[in-house]
Amino acid sequence: MLIVLQPGSTPADLEAVLARARKLGLTAQPAQAGDRRIVALSGGSTDATAFSDLSCVARVQRVDDAFRLSARDKQPRGTVLDIGGVRLGSGQPLCVIAGPCSLESPEQALGIARTLKQAGVRILRGGLFKPRTSPYSFQGIQEEGLKLLDEIRATVGLKVVTEAVDERTLDLLEPHADMLQIGARNMQNFSLLRRAGKCRLPVLLKRGAGATLDELLTAADYILAGGNTQVALCERGIRTFSSHSRYTLDLAAVPALHELSHLPVVVDPSHGAGVRSRVPAMALAAVAAGADAVMVEVHPEPTVARSDGQQSLYPAQFAELLPRLQAVARAAGREA
Amino acid sequence: MLIVLQPGSTPADLEAVLARARKLGLTAQPAQAGDRRIVALSGGSTDATAFSDLSCVARVQRVDDAFRLSARDKQPRGTVLDIGGVRLGSGQPLCVIAGPCSLESPEQALGIARTLKQAGVRILRGGLFKPRTSPYSFQGIQEEGLKLLDEIRATVGLKVVTEAVDERTLDLLEPHADMLQIGARNMQNFSLLRRAGKCRLPVLLKRGAGATLDELLTAADYILAGGNTQVALCERGIRTFSSHSRYTLDLAAVPALHELSHLPVVVDPSHGAGVRSRVPAMALAAVAAGADAVMVEVHPEPTVARSDGQQSLYPAQFAELLPRLQAVARAAGREA
Amino acid sequence: MLIVLQPGSTPADLEAVLARARKLGLTAQPAQAGDRRIVALSGGSTDATAFSDLSCVARVQRVDDAFRLSARDKQPRGTVLDIGGVRLGSGQPLCVIAGPCSLESPEQALGIARTLKQAGVRILRGGLFKPRTSPYSFQGIQEEGLKLLDEIRATVGLKVVTEAVDERTLDLLEPHADMLQIGARNMQNFSLLRRAGKCRLPVLLKRGAGATLDELLTAADYILAGGNTQVALCERGIRTFSSHSRYTLDLAAVPALHELSHLPVVVDPSHGAGVRSRVPAMALAAVAAGADAVMVEVHPEPTVARSDGQQSLYPAQFAELLPRLQAVARAAGREA
């Protein structure tokens, strides 16, 4: 912690801060930074609260990071996930996850799974339980889709990532999937994060639309602290004033997360773009920015999709995009 | 739904849109708005998806509101909540909810409850289960605080609002509280919202820091659709670039929510301000803007509070603030 | 300046930072803040740049404020402006500035001026040169309105505030007004700010929709540094994702600016609200939050206004609002 005193603070002010620190059992080192007195604190676990009655204190700020287990220095070489045998992370080939927003029926699900398998995809995305903004929207085919996941994995041979929306659905999905997604709206659903910490599958944690990177990494810490070391972070767009897209895809989060954390970084260009025509550009940009994986919505017939159809690619578009993604990965200097 | 065609669209483009509408069983009315062709749609439940392959379509937009049950026209005179006998809503006196962020011990909880009761407060806030950004922060006294709630209600005679963080804690808290809070991070925890729809207590639903008013109202619809008509909406600050405060309190949401919805509007000035010195100004502003209630953090000894101490008022500050809040309510033209 | 080293930094890393500081002639004090090494710097005018090649440096941050002349400690008792005899600032009665967005004709301008004078207003707002987002919008009556300003001041007896959009228009307006406004879009038009520093009139500096308070105050420093000490700061709404209003009025900026600066704070609730029905609530809230003045758009016939009509009050609405503003000011504890 660091305390910054008000402009014009006096030696008596400084002494008041030091006395408080002593009372709290903290080690305090005063110093001068420009025209401000500061006090560096260590040795305890206090926060801004304990100094909040001293009017000579301009602010109290963290100097270290709030997140711990997800910090880069805990695993300097980077964590690599194992998703049913497919590897995702630092030094691995670009991983492309694709599939519909929702699994809607056996025909739709198995059809698109086969198409994508043939195109070279190894991991399918597809939701059974849909966290929908409106209670009047399609909520997913839910329990009845569990056997579909088994069939896709057994028959088509794809790995599957699907979303758990609460502890109950995580319990239900765990035996039927290869990776579980925690969605943006649940990034700070701490009960779910704690349950995910006990999950035996890798977890794809999406950044909340109003969340900072610190908050994303601290949320990841909830999972890591539970003992599950297999966590990937997913940028999918944040809330800003910029109204031309559904969300603003914050691609600078990719190099930033790679500096701050050892966890692999995935980008979902579909939710950020919001419309089909702009998804390929954003997927290519994500790869060029260094994403370890991209996750793209593809639907066999987007105009009849029960969710997110307007941002889902046609299979032919995706087939055209995939080799370009790999070419960009190589051009940017990595394996594809 | 409304379809806006691209600039320079042709009669053939228009016909393609109309044909698609017919195929979907929709009633379509074309019209001209400035230099753009538009098509108004009604009679079905389709969305943008179904037109997303037509390149002549510039955009498809909702014209009506996504929320329904919380819309003003469902209850033009405004909903009034009954919180254990205290009334909150349109035409009622200003309601001031106060108390510590967390209930920490019997001494702290009962002490502050008695102090606030004496000051004229009728509803105490106080958390047992705390949704904390970091897993390393104090998580509340949890189950062991349940009997404290009973004691505050029975002995001190205050009504109590406290936060449920998941379905399990809602079950636990329901017999011991007068109102349940769903926090900003859980605003789109749809499992919890559905459970709250079956709750027999009024619910205080906080706006997520990255949520629009439409999303807040649609989240309220999840609760209302479950049969619980007693919902209050709470503005507590949104995420913006403006870094001088912890969040940006969006007070214009107060008159906006009153226009859009029949549900009462509460403002939490403490989380928006983030520091004690600015809480009174924002509480006064909230009342002047027309909030039906304000909810203020007060702690008997803020410098040793286990959460949110730096934004908690001292009891003496609150005692000085309360009559000013009531005076502003009267000056702005309402009962206090 | 403060340097924060990376987690896991070594004594050699620290020595590298100290050596660089010595080379730059700076006084450097190392300290420990939690698990991070920090170095406090003083004695020179360097910035982050000079340490940007040291990979052991996590970040370099300012500790003091970027603004100087506008800082509270330069004038602890608060600056009071003299606007042609009307006083605006700390300890003065609430100041209500009102008038149309644009002065459109002698009839409109003199008519509304007389109406507002009668209602008790002492300062009229009204633009001649309009900075319009679109080149196709009404750009103001420009030079031909100069004599109107004279007439309002001489005949009606109101003081006048009007906007200068560049150095040339500031030259033109200076002899005809009592206060000059620099609009939100020009908050960082540094040529204009420098010219305003040489102006003999008080200046109303509006916060840019994308500007932090630091940037607003540093912009004010450009004017103060030129010798003009009569500057008021105006909050008028910022750009956020919250789409229910035209801008998000950041009322917490009022107490924050009062803590940070000695300059008076004005709030423009009209641009923030964007629609007439919500202006009164936001004007009342601004006063309750402690604004030294509010500036409200009023038009004799809003439906034919040539700019901002939808957010302009009718004269009768304003007449009803004014005493409520004054009552709220008194209720919140100040003169009105």
Place this chain on the structure above:
Amino acid sequence: MLIVLQPGSTPADLEAVLARARKLGLTAQPAQAGDRRIVALSGGSTDATAFSDLSCVARVQRVDDAFRLSARDKQPRGTVLDIGGVRLGSGQPLCVIAGPCSLESPEQALGIARTLKQAGVRILRGGLFKPRTSPYSFQGIQEEGLKLLDEIRATVGLKVVTEAVDERTLDLLEPHADMLQIGARNMQNFSLLRRAGKCRLPVLLKRGAGATLDELLTAADYILAGGNTQVALCERGIRTFSSHSRYTLDLAAVPALHELSHLPVVVDPSHGAGVRSRVPAMALAAVAAGADAVMVEVHPEPTVARSDGQQSLYPAQFAELLPRLQAVARAAGREA
């Protein structure tokens, strides 16, 4: 324009809207969109104002775009700029603009110009007049740098882009440069935009940090309306809550602007990233997203740069980056 009536509007409400439209000489077509009555308007140039007194009106919205001359349909094949013989725009090879934030001295300027020329760069960036947030920061070498521009162009053979901060500096710079930049803070300095419309050089218009794409394109219209058809649009980061970078680079603006406008799109990854280590990733991402050009800050000795040193690349880093940019351009499917 489109009028949306309130939920529950009556036939009489509709008639009131139609009557108002008739009075204004507008053609009005009523239609039904879901449960809302709407009225499409054409034939006049009115706006929301004229209907703002009708309480049955929920909102009035534009259907067409506010910008005109910059709209894609005015030049469907895309505008190509000629910057002293170097072509920038649709179908042209990737254009890489590089150079220091400020030209600081003949040695620095000519040295880096020669280095970049040798690396294959054809256009140098470099500022003489610097719009600095703080009046206490280096403001550029100003007039004395004009002859340096001449020397770089004549001796080194590079084209030059440099920033004009007001009408006076535009006059000064016009004879000495190949392209003029209007910075983010001046995007809505309409006097400067009008002057740029009369300029004989191409103009690089940067998006304001708080500006929407509509506002950027409408600002471009000011220049185009003056007769200057040579305008490029530059994304350089917007203001959001996301605090890990100086600004949030909104790369989805690239495909969006290409859909909306015929003007070439440039990305400045340096200001968005804010720190050197993240600039290459964002430059590569910008190219993959389809930018027609990228503009990168490169300084011969960043640690002694007088502005923006911490985000400037070393020449060796840039030399390593340039071929990767070109490889990504080819991989994404275009000439490089």
